[in-house]
Amino acid sequence: MSPVLALAAGQIRRRPAAFAGLAVALFLAVATVTLFGSLVAAQVTAPGAVARRLVAGPGLLLIAGAFGEIAVLVALFVVVNALGFTLRQQHRDLALLRTVAATPRQVRRLVRAQVAATVLLTAVPGGTAGTLAARGFLAALQRRGLAAPGLRIPGTPVPVLVALAVALLVGLAATALAARRITRLTPAVALTADTSGQRRTGVLRVLAGLAVLAGGALLLRLAATRGAGELDKAGQATMLGSLVLLVALALLGPLAARAVAAVLGAPVRVLAPGAGWLADANLRGYAARLASAVVPVALLVGLSGTMLIMTSTAEHVVRTTGATTSVTKATDVWLREAELGMLVCFAAVSTVNTLVALTADRRREFALLRLVGATRRQLLRMLSVEAALTTAVGVLLGAAVAAVASGAFARAVTGSVLPVVPGAACGWVVAGAAALTVPGILGTGLRAIRGRAVEAVGGERGERG
Template identity: 70%
Template sequence: MPVSLIALQQMRGRPAAFVGLGAALLLAVATTTLFGSLLAAELTAPDGSGARTDGPGVAVIAGAFGEIAVLVSLFVVVNALGFAVERQHRELALLRTVAATPRQVRRLVRVQVVAAVLLVSGPGSVLGTVAARGLLAALQRRGMASPDLSVTPAVLPMLVATAAALVVGTAATAVAARRISRIPPAAALTASATEQARTGVPRLLVGLVAVAGGALLLRLAATRPAQDLDKAGQAALLGSLALLVALALTGPLTARLPAAVLGAPLRVLSPGTGWLADAHLRGYARRLSSAVVPVALLVGLSGTMTAMTHTAKRASDADTGSVTSATDVWLRQGELAMLMCFAAVSTVNTLVAVTADRRREFALLRLAGATRPQVMRMLAAEAAVTTVVGVLLGGAVAAAATAAYGTAVTGSALPSVPEAACGWIVAGAAVLTLPGILASGAWAVRGPAADVAGGDRG
C-alpha cells in the first residue's frame, strides 16, 4: 500500500491525535495571513495615503506585531507536531517491524503534515483576512492608519501563509520522526513504550546557543537609547522567546530540579498518591518537560508583555515628554492578547496530549490495585507540581526580559510590576493546566483496565 494512503488512513483512524496540530496550523496560517494582508494593504495603497497617519504606519506595526506573533505560532506548530508523532509511535513502530524504511516513516509523517496544512489553509486564510480587517479598523479609529487603506482578499498573503506552514511543518518532521526512524526495527516496538533516558548532546548544544542568543538580545534591549524603546521592546520579547526555546530544548534537565524539590513534600503530605506522583515526575523527565514548557511559554510571554506595558505606561505618565504614548501602550496590549491566545492553545494542546497518551499506564496502575480516585489524586498532584514549575521557569524568563526593558526605559533593572495582573496570569495558567489535565485524565481512566492495558496507548 502506498505510504500516502497509510498516512491518510492513520489520520482518519485517529483524528484526536491531529486536533492539536490542526489548531496550531490554523493559528499559524491565520497569523501569517493577517500580517501579510496588512502589508499588502499598505503596499497597494495610493501614493501619499500612508502619510496621513499619527504613528509609525501600518507596515511598521505589522512588521513589529508579526515578527513575534509568527515566531510564536510556528513554535506552537513544532510543539504540536511532536505530540502528533508521539501519539502514533506504536503504529510507526509496527511499520518499522514489517520492513518500512526510515525514509518511508519520515515520508508518512510529511504527508500527514501536508494534508493537515491543506485542510486548514482555507479556513485559516479567511480567519486571517477577517482579523486583518478588524485590526486595520482599530488602527484607523486611533488615527494610526489612513482611512484610504482597506484589506481585500488577496491570493499572495494566503499563498505565503500556506507555504510558510508547509516549510516549517515538513522541516519539523525530520526532528519529530527522528527517534522512531533511526532505531533498528527490532527495537522499535520497545522504544515506543519507553522514554529516551538522555537528552542528546546536539540538543543540549543548540539549547546553549539559544541561551547565549537570548542573553545577547536582552543585553541589546537594555542598552537601547530612549528614542529606540520600540526596538528595545522587540529585542526583549525576542530574547524571552529565545530563552523559552532554550528551555524547551533543555527542559528534561531544567525542569527536573524544581520538580524534585516540590516532589519531596508530596511524599510527606500524601505517602500513597504523593509518592506515585513524585516517582512519575522523576522517572519521566521528558514528559514533565513537555507539560512544563507550554505553561512556561504562557507565563513567560504574558508576564514579559504585561510588565513591559505597565513600565512603559508608568514612564509615559511620569514624563510628558516621554516617547512612549498611549497608542504604544495600546499596541503592546493588543500584542499581549495575541500572544496569550497562542500560548493558551499550546498549553491546552500539550497537556491534553500528554495526559491522554497515558491511558495504558493508568490501566496498569489500576490492575496493580490503584482505584480510579487514587489515580486522579495522583494526577492532580502531578498537575499542581507541573503548574508551579512552569510558573517558576516562565517567571524567571519574564523577570530577565523585563529587567532588560526596564533598564532601557527607566535606567533601573527593577521594572514596574503590576501585582494584580501577574496574579491573573498565574491564575490563568492554573485554570488552563489543572482542569485540562484532570479532564484528560478522567477520559484516560475510563473503560475496563484489562482491556486498555492490552491495547495501545491511545
C-alpha cells in the same frame, strides 16, 4: 487512491484526537500568515494617493512585518510541537509498518501525506479566519490613526495561497525531523523503543542551551546599562532578552524542570504521602515529559509577565518625570497589548495541545497502575497533584524569566533592580495558566482511565478519540 494516501486517510479517520492538535496548530499558522499577508497586500495594492498618506505610527508595512515575524515564528513552533506529538501517538503503528517490510522512505511518505491532508483540511477555515481578522485589525489600526483611512483588504487569494505554502513547507520540514527517530531504528528496536519521555538530555542540547542563555544574559546586561533617557531602547532589549531566555529554557527544560520539581516535590510528599509521592516520582522520573508540559506554561507566564511589569515600571517613571516615550504612548501600548494577546493565544494553544497529548499518551501507564491495585480515585488524586505541580513549575520558571528581564529594565530606568509589579494583572496571568493546565490534565486523564485495564494494556496507545 494510492496505498500511501489510503493509509494516511485511514490513520486520520481512526485517530482524530491524535490529529486534532496538529489541525488546530496548522489552522493558527494559516490564519496568521493570511492575516499579515492581507495587511501587506492592502498597502501594496492601495492607490498611490492613499498609500502615500502620512499616518501617526510607523506605517502598516512595518507593523505587519514586526507583528508577523514574531507571531509566525511562534505559530510555526506550535506546528512543529504538535506534529511531534501526533507522530508520537502513532509510534506503534509506524513501527509495525516497519516490521512488515515498509521502508523508512515509505514511512516518511506516509507522514508527509498526513501533514499535507491536514493542511488542506485547515485551508478554508484558516484562510477565512485570517481574512476576517485582517479586516478587523486594519479597522482598529485606522481608528487609532496608525493606518490610512482609504486602505482596504483586497479580495485576492494570494495571501491564503502563500499561507498554505508556508504551512505545507514547515509541516514537511518538521516531518523530516520528527520522523527521524522512528525511521533511523531497526524495525524490532522501533517497536520496543521508549516514547515516554524518559530519555536523557543530550550534550549538544545542553551546550546549545547554555550558549543561548549567555546570549540572553548579554542582551539583558545591555538593557540594564542603558541610560534613563533611553527608555525605548531599554524596552526593546528587555523584550528580546526575555524571548532569548525562553528559548534557552526550552532547550534546558528537562534539567530546569527537574530541579524545580525536586524542590516543590518535598513538601508535596509530606502533605499527600500516597498520591504526592507517586506524582513527584512521575514528574522527576520523566524529565523530558515534564519539560514538554511546563515550557508552554513558562512561555505564557514569561512573555505576559515581562510585558506587564515593564509597562507598569515605565508608566511609573513617566508619572515621576513627565517624559513620554514610545513605551508609554497610548497607541504603542495598544500595539504591544495586541501583540501580547496574539502570542498568549498561541502559547495557550500550545499548552493545551501539549498537555492533552502527554496525558492521553499515558493510557497504558494508567492501566498498569490499575492492574497492580490502584483505583480510579487514586489515579485522579495523583493527576490532581501532578497538575498542580506542573502548573507551579511552569509558573515559577516563567516568573523567573520575567523577574530577571524586568529587573534589567528597572535598573536602566530607575537605578534599582526592583520593578513596579502590577499585582492584579500578574495574578490573572497565573490564574490563566492554571485554568489551562489543570483542566487539561484532569479532563484528559479522566478519559484515559476509562475502560478495562487489561484491554488498555494489551491494546495500543492513543486509541480512537
